[in-house]
Amino acid sequence: MTRTRVSRWLARTLTALAVSLLALGSQAAEIKVATIAPDGSVWMREMRAGAQRIKERSAGRVEIKFYPGGVMGNDAQVLRKIRIGQLQGGAFTTGGLSERYSALNLYGIPLLFRSLDEVDYVRARLDPKLIAGLERAGFVSFGFSEGGFANLMANEPVRSVEDLRRKKVWVPEGDDISFLAMETMGLSPVVLPPTDVLTGLQTGLLDVVGASPVVALVLQWHTKVKYRTELPVSYSMGIFALDARAFDRLSVEDQTIVREIMGEVMHNLDATSREDNRRAAEVMTKAGVQPVAVNPADVEDWRATLESMYPELHRRPDMDAELLDELLAILAEYRSLGRTTSTLGE
Amino acid sequence: MFPGRTARRLFGFTALLAAAAGVGGCANLIGSMAADTLSAAILNENDPELVASGVPAYLLLVDGLISRSPDNESLLAAGAQLFALYGSRFETDPDRIVTLTAKARDYGERSICIAYTPACTWQGLDYDDFVSQLAAIQKKNIDYLYSYAIGWLSYLQATSEDWSAVAELPWVEAALERALELDETYENGGLHAYLGILDSLRPPALGGKPDAAKAHFERALELSQGKDLSIKVEYARRYARMVFDQELHDRLLEEVLASPVEADGFTLFNVLAKREAEQLLASSKEYF
Numbered sequence A: 001m002t003r004t005r006v007s008r009w010l011a012r013t014l015t016a017l018a019v020s021l022l023a024l025g026s027q028a029a030e031i032k033v034a035t036i037a038p039d040g041s042v043w044m045r046e047m048r049a050g051a052q053r054i055k056e057r058s059a060g061r062v063e064i065k066f067y068p069g070g071v072m073g074n075d076a077q078v079l080r081k082i083r084i085g086q087l088q089g090g091a092f093t094t095g096g097l098s099e100r101y102s103a104l105n106l107y108g109i110p111l112l113f114r115s116l117d118e119v120d121y122v123r124a125r126l127d128p129k130l131i132a133g134l135e136r137a138g139f140v141s142f143g144f145s146e147g148g149f150a151n152l153m154a155n156e157p158v159r160s161v162e163d164l165r166r167k168k169v170w171v172p173e174g175d176d177i178s179f180l181a182m183e184t185m186g187l188s189p190v191v192l193p194p195t196d197v198l199t200g201l202q203t204g205l206l207d208v209v210g211a212s213p214v215v216a217l218v219l220q221w222h223t224k225v226k227y228r229t230e231l232p233v234s235y236s237m238g239i240f241a242l243d244a245r246a247f248d249r250l251s252v253e254d255q256t257i258v259r260e261i262m263g264e265v266m267h268n269l270d271a272t273s274r275e276d277n278r279r280a281a282e283v284m285t286k287a288g289v290q291p292v293a294v295n296p297a298d299v300e301d302w303r304a305t306l307e308s309m310y311p312e313l314h315r316r317p318d319m320d321a322e323l324l325d326e327l328l329a330i331l332a333e334y335r336s337l338g339r340t341t342s343t344l345g346e
Numbered sequence B: 001m002f003p004g005r006t007a008r009r010l011f012g013f014t015a016l017l018a019a020a021a022g023v024g025g026c027a028n029l030i031g032s033m034a035a036d037t038l039s040a041a042i043l044n045e046n047d048p049e050l051v052a053s054g055v056p057a058y059l060l061l062v063d064g065l066i067s068r069s070p071d072n073e074s075l076l077a078a079g080a081q082l083f084a085l086y087g088s089r090f091e092t093d094p095d096r097i098v099t100l101t102a103k104a105r106d107y108g109e110r111s112i113c114i115a116y117t118p119a120c121t122w123q124g125l126d127y128d129d130f131v132s133q134l135a136a137i138q139k140k141n142i143d144y145l146y147s148y149a150i151g152w153l154s155y156l157q158a159t160s161e162d163w164s165a166v167a168e169l170p171w172v173e174a175a176l177e178r179a180l181e182l183d184e185t186y187e188n189g190g191l192h193a194y195l196g197i198l199d200s201l202r203p204p205a206l207g208g209k210p211d212a213a214k215a216h217f218e219r220a221l222e223l224s225q226g227k228d229l230s231i232k233v234e235y236a237r238r239y240a241r242m243v244f245d246q247e248l249h250d251r252l253l254e255e256v257l258a259s260p261v262e263a264d265g266f267t268l269f270n271v272l273a274k275r276e277a278e279q280l281l282a283s284s285k286e287y288f
Helices: A005-025 A041-059 A075-083 A103-107 A116-136 A176-184 A194-203 A213-218 A244-248 A252-286 A295-309 A310-315 A321-334 B006-011 B012-023 B030-044 B048-068 B073-090 B094-115 B115-119 B128-135 B139-158 B162-181 B186-200 B211-224 B229-242 B246-258 B267-282
Strands: A029-034 A061-068 A088-091 A139-149 A150-156 A169-173 A188-192 A208-211 A225-227 A234-244 A290-292
Touching: A029 A234, A041 A252, A061 A252, A075 A088, A075 B139, A103 A116, A103 A176, A103 A234, A116 A139, A116 A234, A116 A321, A139 A213, A139 A244, A139 A252, A150 A213, A169 A176, A169 A194, A176 A188, A176 A295, A176 A310, A188 A194, A194 A208, A194 B006, A213 A252, A213 B162, A225 A252, A234 A244, A234 A252, A244 B139, A252 A290, A252 B162, A310 A321, B030 B048, B030 B267, B048 B073, B048 B094, B048 B267, B073 B094, B073 B139, B094 B115, B094 B139, B115 B128, B128 B162, B139 B162, B139 B186, B162 B186, B186 B211, B186 B229, B211 B229, B229 B246, B229 B267, B246 B267
Parallel strands: A029 A061, A029 A088, A169 A188, A169 A208, A225 A290
Antiparallel strands: A088 A234, A139 A234, A150 A208, A150 A225
């Protein structure tokens, strides 16, 4: 090998090395994500497994770092940290992210759905629109994961609206639509963050609370209530979403990897959640919380009262009127097919 | 989940074996001196693998003795703790862990029912009734209350994927809290260590009590006089990770690595604690 050839070879190698180092430096992206899910939970395990696959498939260019257990604060605080670039994403509840995209409030309208079959029918048609709308609002998400229906829980059985009168009924802090629903029904809502509910039940500040069986077990509310009304009150979901600004900085190839893998993770979480709630409800009964059925005629009255608030919902800034109409049309379509079961429970 | 300190009493079961052997008519099986020596030898062993391969023979022995003396509450209590410990610290096959800890729970329930008759009706009580029943149990029964809680807890840990484990945790926690009321120094702070772990399971955003967890761990350290390294490991793994305090996490684990492994009655678990401390430290940068 002559000197010239050696130096040419060396120059080429060094250039190649420099280019690849440069590429590495400019493309390695750390995405910081906050979630309320505690480390060690199924949710975190699936998310970490997904992140690991993304890291491998992207040859280390995309790394997702998690802040579990709510250490970055509640949904509103996480959103602020995303805005200033301290975080690039988070796992939210539908309500938590609705501040940035109001249509996420749609599925949570109380007594909107009569069954999970209705939910499936609507979600298959509307989820893609919500995901697209959320993306226009600056958040890239990868599908939703079911949180399930909230059930009413109390120390005395709740079978009708009458049973709720003169009771202190909990409304989650920030859930303005449930608050409006309570007022429409002439009830007296008490607004508290979820973390104060257990104490509220203990001290008599609250009589009636609503949550999915899974949430009730995790927050240990089953130790403070005696009855669970098997009526699907309002539907909630979890959303894993990334700041679009951060996502756009990834190469198209890496974006595809993240979309594909996180899409799978969310799909799996969505699929297992239903069984989780079914099992959690069963376990609550075993722990001494008795299931209570509602009188179907009462429920229809209840629904009719709530439907009277739809015109008001239409005018609200925290509601997407166009998508609300579309949702109601899809529901009407489903019901006209005559497939609605009379099942009021899960 | 199980701090090493539990083991001190646990392996003390060999002395019970001797007693039971007398009752059951096999006085020649193990003399009490041999039992004490054996127990100390195990706890002071610095080779966990040797212990892991040897203890199953003990389990069989305990099972055999219990089947001969099914009403011996002390033997049942020791059995509950031994199966809980082996199932949660040494066994690796998930199905066997469930089988072993289910036995721990069963022995614990039987033991307390014999020692304290009102406990026979505890199963299936709702939370408030259970807590008011617990208020009546007295200090003389603390050993049985403890074995009952530990057996149950080990089973919940083994089945933590199931929602019933999540549902039952507050009951176990209430039992441990009652034991703490009766004697907070019990097991050199072991009760505090367990409650520290339980209070760290849920972050504050999900109704957890990090301040209570921290106070329990600190008190457990005080009561164990720093000899039991597994408390620091749990403090780091459960509490420091939950509140995202890397400085505390790394400090606790470095202290574990810098501490002597030999401590009378703790050597075996200190060896395990050091291994875990190394692993946790290695993943610290990635986690925080």
